[in-house]
Amino acid sequence: MARPTVKRARQLRRNMSAPERLLWQRLRQRPNGFKFRRQHPVGDYIVDFCCLSERFVIEVDGISHEMGSGPMQDDKRSRFLRENGFRVLRVAAARVMADADGTAEAIAARVASPLHRPADGPPPRTGEAR
Structure with a gap:
């Protein structure tokens, strides 16, 4: 029998949503060679999209994320994901609807070049060259 989160992920x-479908049409093509999963369980949460090899999560946020307790719930969820080694990118649903191709390209570029690469060590101080 499937766990409740797996069952819920299948339903999702x-x-x-329309923005999620548009973005999935692009991400399923494996941009820059990255494999994405949709509606993937991570702990007790189900993330919209996830590239497991890079531990990268994409959340598509509609208007409901801006109202009521939405921002607090999003912060709690993002904190959990970061504490468990995931990088989190939140994308506005309106951006996806306006330019799904550009959004998918920007996501693939962000996955490909993280801001900090722990294996490279800390970044150089201002004025220092590598």
Whole structure:
């Protein structure tokens, strides 16, 4: 028997929002060679999209994320994901609807070049060359 989060993830895959469907059409093509999953369980949460090899999560935020307790819930969720080694990118649903191709390209570029690469050590101080 499937865990409750797996069962819920399957339901969410069948009932994706319009922005999620548009973005999924692009991400499923493996931009820059990165494989994405949709509606993927991480702990007790189900993230919109996830590139497991890079531990990168994309959350598509509609207007409901800006109202009521939405921002607090999003912060709690993002904190949990970061504490568990994931980088989190929140994308406005309106941006996806306006330019799904550009949004997918920007996501692939962000996955490909993280801001900090721990294996490279700390960044050089101002004025120092590597």
